[in-house]
Amino acid sequence: MDGHFRDDFVKHPGALKQHPALVLNADYRPLSYFPLSLWPWQDAVKAAWLDRVDIVAEYDQIVRSPSMQIKIPSVVVLKDYVKPQKGVAFTRFNLFLRDEFCCQYCGAKGDLTFDHVIPRAAGGVTSWQNVVAACSPCNLRKGCKSLRNSGLRLRRAPRAPEAEELRNRGRKFPPNHLHESWMDFLYWDAELDA
């Protein structure tokens, strides 16, 4: 289900610009931190209408249909708890997230690509343990050399992340726009941890 929201977010970013609703799991934690679980207002209104969510906070704006009128929800909570996924899919996005969008050789943040630590030409496989985020200059410098011969060093040994670990990483990357009514449900626990 997590994936479904992520896909929506990626496919229809425009729909979220106006009055998106923050979607909370039944435990009042965001369904996903990164990308933050948001629904276009149309979906939030529909889910409320179908009684699948409770409305926690609202925008001032009202939408009307012939049979009803409703304030646009700004925060909704699912009535049925969605179990967080245990496993983490090996995707480009999740790999960047594991590496916190930093080159794993020099720490640079821009111009990121992927690097096979053991080069593919030397039998290196495409896996959590052998692929890291790398900036173009480091990628070029490493080329098809082994780690030792490249003179580069990994900042940490690559491995498959735990789902919880990846969720926590996601909290470090809030979206550009955060509605004030969402604040009560975001980052509070992160502050307590600090």
Ligand SMILES: [Zn+2]
């Ligand atoms: Zn680099």
